[in-house]
Amino acid sequence: MxxxxxxxxxxxxxxxxxxxxxxxxxxxxxKSPFIDALEADITDGYLILTSPQRWYRDILSTKEQNSLLAQKAIQLQLLYSQNEHFRVENDHLRRMLNFASINPLSLLPANITNRHSAMLQSVIIDVGKNHDVRKNQPVIDMAGLMGKTISIGEIATKVQLITDKNYRVSIRVGEKKSLGIFLPSHGRFGILEGVRKSMELNVGEIAYTSGISDIYPANIPVARVTSVNSNNDRPFQDVTVEILVDLQNFNYVFVVQ
Amino acid sequence: MKNHKIILHSIFLLAVIIIQAYFPIIYLGSLTISPDITLVYISIMAILYGRFNIIFIAFFLGLFQDLISQVTLLGLFSFLKTLAAYGIGSINLHDSVWNRKVQSSVIIVTYFIHFFLYFYVVINDSASWIVILQYSFLQTIFTFGIFWLLNRFIFGRRLT
Missing domain, CATH: 1.20.5 (Single alpha-helices involved in coiled-coils or other helix-helix interfaces)
Structure with missing residues (x-):
């Protein structure tokens, strides 16, 4: 009792x-297998739940996207003719130097379905196992690196964003392509760790993926340097960067396969 | 009768998840604010029905939010939502003792603690106390604003 x-x-x-x-x-x-499976199922379910949202967003953005793309198409057409000339010259020089040809990245387009958190750490995209998406594939948009695939459902995938607290990516920055590690700090800002003081670095320079890791191919733009401070008692510089991808205004992204 | 209630509450729960998914993000300069509808729902339920059952509902709602939005911090929202449900549920226990101002203060303080702990864990910069406080403060204001509107116009001030 x-x-x-x-x-x-x-x-x-x-x-x-x-x-x-x-x-x-x-x-x-x-990170247990059960949680992984549950995460994938919830991701699929959420995609179905938010499909009307995607439908109306697609309709609203189509016109605007169309005019932007038309503009881009003309610019690219001009670039193309210039690049075509360079390509022929490049091929010729490669043959002379006996270089292997570089395969361009294979990109799978995808649509963002959720962005409900004030501090985004993950988004869901509408491609999954059915589209041959696998874990730990880089996700980019036109501006640069956006994140990597984490949890793969049949029709949807959760993407860990570059702003996630535990996100790390190896980068190269500056004229000498010095190595460093990108870490997000808050909002659209981050820091570069491990950039030695002997490396000259200027504000405005872009940090690119180094290509050292198995996940990210080299030369994907990551962030722009906003401040550099060498006056500290450590062997490395304090480098603050701004993430290139606009995480508030994205709709379409690409999974690098 | 009981089944009828369970179905009704399940529909409400689903509606909350859908509203949260579709709720627009508010842009304030460089800050983005997204009012937490699930927290408002938990508050209303905790005040109306007490905290025992709502603690578990809050846990599962938080877990759902975690599975959608977290990658490496799975369990954070379920932890915070459970704490919030316990805190706000105390209004139901002290309904006749606390006046409206005290009840509203309890909700605001609980919201602030919820968001502060969330942003403290999420924001990866020990030198950004101002940013953490800014986000926590604004999220609290907007989320409480929605609670206040619902209390005023839908519940006729029955909640606080």
């Missing part, structure tokens, strides 16, 4: 304790 009374009196606290404990267990061990 007494134990029943105690349980009913403290049931709120017990419920709180159980829920908090389970949350903490999830927080500290969230």
């Amino acid at each position: 007494k134990s029943n009374w105690i349980v009913s009196f403290h049931r709120d606290a017990i419920a709180l304790g159980i829920s908090l404990l389970v949350s903490l267990i999830l927080l500290f061990s969230n």
Whole structure:
């Protein structure tokens, strides 16, 4: 009788304790296969739930996208003729130097379906296993690196954004292509770690993926240097950067395959 | 009768998830604010029905939010939503003791703690206290604004 009374009196606290404990267990061990599978299923379900949103956003943005693309097409046409000339010359020089040809990146276009958090850390895109998407493939848009695929459903994929607290990418920056690691800090800003003081770095320079990791091919733009400080007591410079991708206004992205 | 209630609440729960998914983001300069509709729902339910059941609902709603929006911090929202449900649920226990101002203060403080802890964990820069406070403050204002509107016009001030 007494134990029943105690349980009913403290049931709120017990419920709180159980829920908090389970949350903490999830927080500290969230990469189990069960959670992975659940994440993939929820991602698929969420895509279906938000399909009307994508439909009307597609309609609203089509006209605007069309005029932008027409403009881009003309610019690209001009560039193309110039590049065609360079290509012929490049091929000729490569043959002379016996270089292997470089395969261009294979890109799979995708549509963003969610962006409901004030501090975005992940988004869901409308391609999945059915489109041959795999885990840890880079996701880019026209401005640069956006993130990587994390959880793959049949028809949808969760993308870990470059702004995620635990996101890291190896980069090269500056004229000497010095190596460093990109870490997000807050909003659209981040820092570059490991850039040695001997490397000259200027504001406005772009950091590109180094190509060292198995995930990211080289030379994808990542961030622009906004401030450099060498006056510290460490062997490395304090480099602040701004992420190139506009994470507030994206619709279409590309999965690098 | 009980089944009828369960179905009704399940529909409400689904509606909350859909509204959260479709709710527009507010842009304030470089800051983006997205009012937390699930937190408003948890607040209303905790005030109306007490905190025992709502703690579990909050946990599962938080977990759903985690599965949609988190990558490496799975469990963060479920942790914070559970805490918020417990805090706001105390209004139901002290309904006759606390006046409206105290009840509103409890909600605002709980919202602020919820968002502050969230942004403290999420923002990866120890030197950005101002940014964390800015986000927490604005999220609290907008989320409480929605709660206030619902309380005023839909619930006829029955909540606080």
